[in-house]
Amino acid sequence: MAQAPALPTGFELPLEPRLPRIGSVDQVAVEARATDLSRRSIKRETKLFALDLAVRMMDLTTLEGADTPGKVAALASKAVRPDPSDASIPSVAAVCVYPNLVQTARERVGDSGVKVASVATAFPSGQSPTDLKVAEARRVVELGADEVDMVIDRGAFLAGRYAKVYDEIVQVKEAIGETHLKVILEVGELGTYDNVRRASLLAIAAGADFIKTSTGKLSSSATLPVTLVMLEAIRDVYEETGRRVGMKPAGGIRNAKQAVQTLVVVHETLGLDWLTPDLFRFGASSLLNDVLMQIRKQKTGSYQSPDYFTID
Amino acid sequence: MAELEQRGDRTPAPSKWEYASAPESREIVTLQDRYGLFVGGEFVEPRSDDYYRTIDPASEEPLAEIPQAGPEDVALAVSTAREAFEDGWSAATPAERAKYLYRIARILQERSREFAVLESLNGGKPIRESRDVDLPLAAAHFFYYAGWADKLEYAFPHRRPKPLGVAGQIIPWNFPLLMLAWKIAPALAAGNTVVLKPAETTPLSALLFCDVLRQAELPPGVVNIITGDGATGAALVKSDVDKIAFTGSTEVGKAIQRELAGTGKKLTLELGGKAANIIFDDCALDQAVEGIVNGIYFNQGHVCCAGSRLLVQESIYEPLIEKLKRRLTTLRVGDPLDKNTDVGAINSRQQLDKIEELVAAGKEEGAEIYQPPCRLPEKGYWFVPTVFTNVAQSYRIAQEEIFGPVLSVLTFRTPDEAVEKANNTPYGLSAGVWTEKGSRILWMAQRLEAGVIWANTYNRFDPASPFGGYKESGFGREGGRHGLEPYLAFDGAESVGG
Numbered sequence: 001m002a003q004a005p006a007l008p009t010g011f012e013l014p015l016e017p018r019l020p021r022i023g024s025v026d027q028v029a030v031e032a033r034a035t036d037l038s039r040r041s042i043k044r045e046t047k048l049f050a051l052d053l054a055v056r057m058m059d060l061t062t063l064e065g066a067d068t069p070g071k072v073a074a075l076a077s078k079a080v081r082p083d084p085s086d087a088s089i090p091s092v093a094a095v096c097v098y099p100n101l102v103q104t105a106r107e108r109v110g111d112s113g114v115k116v117a118s119v120a121t122a123f124p125s126g127q128s129p130t131d132l133k134v135a136e137a138r139r140v141v142e143l144g145a146d147e148v149d150m151v152i153d154r155g156a157f158l159a160g161r162y163a164k165v166y167d168e169i170v171q172v173k174e175a176i177g178e179t180h181l182k183v184i185l186e187v188g189e190l191g192t193y194d195n196v197r198r199a200s201l202l203a204i205a206a207g208a209d210f211i212k213t214s215t216g217k218l219s220s221s222a223t224l225p226v227t228l229v230m231l232e233a234i235r236d237v238y239e240e241t242g243r244r245v246g247m248k249p250a251g252g253i254r255n256a257k258q259a260v261q262t263l264v265v266v267h268e269t270l271g272l273d274w275l276t277p278d279l280f281r282f283g284a285s286s287l288l289n290d291v292l293m294q295i296r297k298q299k300t301g302s303y304q305s306p307d308y309f310t311i312d
Numbered sequence: 313m314a315e316l317e318q319r320g321d322r323t324p325a326p327s328k329w330e331y332a333s334a335p336e337s338r339e340i341v342t343l344q345d346r347y348g349l350f351v352g353g354e355f356v357e358p359r360s361d362d363y364y365r366t367i368d369p370a371s372e373e374p375l376a377e378i379p380q381a382g383p384e385d386v387a388l389a390v391s392t393a394r395e396a397f398e399d400g401w402s403a404a405t406p407a408e409r410a411k412y413l414y415r416i417a418r419i420l421q422e423r424s425r426e427f428a429v430l431e432s433l434n435g436g437k438p439i440r441e442s443r444d445v446d447l448p449l450a451a452a453h454f455f456y457y458a459g460w461a462d463k464l465e466y467a468f469p470h471r472r473p474k475p476l477g478v479a480g481q482i483i484p485w486n487f488p489l490l491m492l493a494w495k496i497a498p499a500l501a502a503g504n505t506v507v508l509k510p511a512e513t514t515p516l517s518a519l520l521f522c523d524v525l526r527q528a529e530l531p532p533g534v535v536n537i538i539t540g541d542g543a544t545g546a547a548l549v550k551s552d553v554d555k556i557a558f559t560g561s562t563e564v565g566k567a568i569q570r571e572l573a574g575t576g577k578k579l580t581l582e583l584g585g586k587a588a589n590i591i592f593d594d595c596a597l598d599q600a601v602e603g604i605v606n607g608i609y610f611n612q613g614h615v616c617c618a619g620s621r622l623l624v625q626e627s628i629y630e631p632l633i634e635k636l637k638r639r640l641t642t643l644r645v646g647d648p649l650d651k652n653t654d655v656g657a658i659n660s661r662q663q664l665d666k667i668e669e670l671v672a673a674g675k676e677e678g679a680e681i682y683q684p685p686c687r688l689p690e691k692g693y694w695f696v697p698t699v700f701t702n703v704a705q706s707y708r709i710a711q712e713e714i715f716g717p718v719l720s721v722l723t724f725r726t727p728d729e730a731v732e733k734a735n736n737t738p739y740g741l742s743a744g745v746w747t748e749k750g751s752r753i754l755w756m757a758q759r760l761e762a763g764v765i766w767a768n769t770y771n772r773f774d775p776a777s778p779f780g781g782y783k784e785s786g787f788g789r790e791g792g793r794h795g796l797e798p799y800l801a802f803d804g805a806e807s808v809g810g
Contacts, residue, residue, distance in 0.1 A: 024748050026768050029599035039440065041334035041651040049329060232598045267329055268642045276325040
């Protein structure tokens with residue numbers, strides 16, 4: 001690859017179709033709007049609908065150094081059948097694992113329809129040479145991943161070398177072909193909503209099928225305002241070009257209430273079309289059990305002991 | 313409830329997701345069938361023996377019977393306030409006055425849900441707003457002025473501030489309890505006694521507030537609340553008060569000013585507005601759209617400082633209007649007590665007629681109307697959030713205050729033109745400026761003739777910030793240290809602007 005220019009020329013590449021203006025984000029106002037939306041009161045059958053949707057949208061995730069085939073097999077089984085005692089509970093959308101565990105996950109999910117997503121490109125830091133990242137992405141697809149969750153090079157982004165960030169995404173996209181590409185911005189390291197918006201548009205321009213908030217390795221991750229800013233970027237791209245890009249908040253969404261609030265933000269920002277696992281996912285590990293517990297509460301009227309929900 | 317719809321090979325997306333209704337319970341509010349006038353710490357029957365019905369504008373159901381105070385009732389209330397002033401309140405130590413104000417503030421906080429429900433019930437505003445805006449701000453006003461009560465000498469050094477006596481206060485129906493707080497808190501902090509008349513259509517929160525006064529053990533007669541229509545207000549203006557504070561229409565404000573000319577009574581007026589909300593092309597667009605929505609649809613547009621004239625830089629006009637229209641489709645109009653309602657009921661039949669009349673005029677003059685698809689309840693007074701584009705400065709909808717959820721959109725090319733158009737109105741209450749450029753905010757603020765200018769936000773209030781108008785939007789300031797001055801006399805010098 002040629003030396004990336006220091007100037008932010010990434011946005012001026014001849015992109016077809018045209019990108020919306022980059023614009024800016026007002027921190028105070030976007031946080032106020034997110035707070036307003038979080039106060040929507042979602043009850044009864046409306047809530048049950050949201051909880052069911054949250055299960056179908058979930059990327060059940062384990063990304064630990066200590067992950068073993070046993071752990072991943074258990075997680076994949078849970079993904080296929082989250083609640084053995086309730087046949088009406090759907091499978092989750094995908095399991096999300098490290099490259100070394102893709103095959104295990106693949107075997108366990110079988111033909112259930114649950115996808116296997118693998119992180120790649122030197123997750124979580126992204127601090128590796130581009131050729132290694134591209135090779136890694138290609139390799140995880142060969143290993144059986146249906147979806148690739150790549151990280152952007154935040155070092156390059158924060159240094160203003162947007163073209164390098166852009167080129168890398170383009171190369172990964174080329175390497176994995178038709179495989180579904182999610183681009184992780186790691187918003188906690190970007191520092192401002194303006195940067196979140198820029199990175200979102202950059203990733204979309206470079207070919208991301210989904211944009212994803214975080215690696216889950218930082219404490220600051222998928223907050224409601226960040227999600228809103230990314231959804232607004234997606235909306236602008238859609239209005240300008242008609243292209244539908246997906247969104248995946250990951251990290252920080254731990255309970256059913258947060259998931260429902262997030263779905264309200266999606267609903268009121270992008271409308272019903274985005275309320276499908278094709279265009280919206282939750283990246284989470286502990287969220288699933290809380291959602292299952294809430295579903296049973298909605299159906300039976302009472303809370304049940306956590307012991308009735310499997311820990312995987 | 314959601315329904316699934318298959319779309320080709322995609323995972324099904326729902327065809328709708330309607331939120332289940334989430335009504336705040338009415339049970340917390342206990343209404344009487346009939347109320348009295350609150351004079352001398354007691355509810356008394358009106359000597360006029362005249363009553364009218366107050367209703368819930370969302371259902372047109374009657375809520376209670378309210379006294380229509382006549383001239384005799386007004387005179388009694390004023391003389392009661394005068395006695396209370398002379399018999400003790402004017403001699404109470406400042407710390408004592410502060411004590412009552414703090415008590416009132418705390419009781420309002422404790423009973424805020426009750427007040428919020430009542431405010432929405434009688435006024436039609438969404439519970440979300442009465443709960444999150446009206447009540448917290450009303451309590452904050454009492455807290456704020458409680459703090460000033462024993463510091464008047466510091467607020468006005470070397471001017472020996474003294475109370476005026478009896479303040480007659482007339483408030484509007486758009487923020488019934490909040491306007492009551494804006495009026496009563498500084499008056500009491502300064503050492504005056506009060507006769508307050510709530511608006512004809514929204515008397516209930518003021519009458520419930522009498523209960524708070526008794527709970528706080530405020531000495532009888534210090535605050536008196538009389539109800540009635542414009543005739544009661546006119547009688548109060550003519551009565552033996554030392555000061556009139558009025559918030560309401562410019563027309564009535566002018567009549568009051570004529571009436572008081574030469575009497576020596578002090579006067580503050582907070583009147584109408586036709587604020588320009590100015591959008592520059594470098595603004596944060598999505599947040600500006602939120603600001604526009606909050607500027608004009610907040611409280612159904614029943615806001616004197618509403619951003620009812622949208623001035624958009626032409627270079628950003630199309631995407632902005634597209635975003636605005638899209639956003640309007642997500643506004644939820646309906647039951648004010650539903651926690652998910654964004655836009656509630658129009659306050660009265662009379663106001664609805666006025667809005668409809670002006671909207672018809674807008675259409676006739678040639679403006680283009682946009683209203684999102686919207687199902688309105690059958691009973692009650694409702695108006696769909698409306699945007700007029702292609703509006704000329706000369707149209708009535710660009711000149712007159714509509715006081716409803718109706719936005720008129722105009723365009724400009726340069727900052728100079730924005731200022732010129734913004735100031736081209738008899739009003740001057742508020743304005744909004746949306747730009748990422750800090751220097752332009754200051755440049756604009758220096759040139760806009762408006763009492764309040766918001767930058768990258770709209771309709772934000774704080775008790776510490778003075779509020780009031782230029783030109784025909786009135787004079788005098790409410791809020792902040794400035795808000796004390798109209799309630800004080802100063803040794804040796806007339807106060808400024810009072």
